Amino acid sequence: EIVLTQSPGTLSLSPGERATLSCRASQSVSSSYLAWYQQKPGQVPRLLIYDASSRDTGIPDRFSGSGSGTDFTLTISRLEPEDFAVYYCQLYGTSLTFGGGTKVEIK
Amino acid sequence: QLQLQESGPGLVKPSETLSLTCTVSGGSISSNHYYWGWVRQPPGRGLEWIARIYYSGSTYYNPSLESRVTISVDTSKNQFSLKLNSVTAADTAVYSCARVRSGCCVDIWGQGTMVTVSS
Numbered sequence: 001e002i003v004l005t006q007s008p009g010t011l012s013l014s015p016g017e018r019a020t021l022s023c024r025a026s027q028s029v030s031s032s033y034l035a036w037y038q039q040k041p042g043q044v045p046r047l048l049i050y051d052a053s054s055r056d057t058g059i060p061d062r063f064s065g066s067g068s069g070t071d072f073t074l075t076i077s078r079l080e081p082e083d084f085a086v087y088y089c090q091l092y093g094t095s096l097t098f099g100g101g102t103k104v105e106i107k
Numbered sequence: 108q109l110q111l112q113e114s115g116p117g118l119v120k121p122s123e124t125l126s127l128t129c130t131v132s133g134g135s136i137s138s139n140h141y142y143w144g145w146v147r148q149p150p151g152r153g154l155e156w157i158a159r160i161y162y163s164g165s166t167y168y169n170p171s172l173e174s175r176v177t178i179s180v181d182t183s184k185n186q187f188s189l190k191l192n193s194v195t196a197a198d199t200a201v202y203s204c205a206r207v208r209s210g211c212c213v214d215i216w217g218q219g220t221m222v223t224v225s226s
Contacts (some may be wrong), residue, residue, distance in 0.1 A: 001170055001171075033210075033211075035211070035212035035213075037154075037212075037213075039154075044203060044216035044217075044218065044219060045154065045213070045216060047212055047213060047214050050208075050211050050212050051211070056214070088153065088154055090154075090212060090213075092207075092210075092211060092212050093210075096144075096156040096159065096167060096169065097156065098146075098153060098154040098155060098156065099153070100153045101153045101154075
């Protein structure tokens with residue numbers, strides 16, 4: 001079973017700064033079947049990115065995804081106050097696995 | 108707009124079976140474009156896939172839970188269900204049902220229901 005490792009565990013940044021979140025797979029992921037979700041306290045996760053780099057409907061273009069194989073990245077170009085949350089990557093296709101999450105907190 | 112609502116006991120005794128149902132409203136569970144699944148999140152921790160099912164009955168189970176889990180679908184009631192047997196305190200979590208786009212990821216979540224395993 002493929003394991004997804006997210007880093008860092010916590011990212012402390014200020015509004016307006018760029019956030020770079022990493023998701024590494026223990027084996028190569030075929031067809032870039034990787035998604036990113038945002039979860040705020042007390043809320044259900046929200047789908048941001050699927051197929052590694054496609055933004056879901058209504059997701060601002062400051063969110064972008066990239067990567068292939070074993071290394072994937074979620075980038076938030078300029079953090080808005082509402083972007084401080086926990087972010088999860090998720091593998092789909094033949095396997096369903098979540099990463100452990102990265103918390104983006106206000107510095 | 109499609110909505111998902113979990114129902115079931117909030118407290119289960121150790122070694123017993125956790126049973127939850129998800130009712131789908133505002134749309135049909137018998138769609139070619141979606142799967143239906145369960146995800147859990149222990150307090151203060153991350154997300155964990157439990158199982159996924161297609162309306163025809165084909166299933167996927169998390170290998171780490173497969174021996175204890177059964178997911179089923181009832182198209183006549185527009186519902187799908189989860190059973191997790193031999194529960195322990197480690198199974199205490201918020202359990203959420205979810206709609207999964209075929210070949211993709213979760214696009215709609217239920218609000219989640221807290222299940223505590225305790226005597």
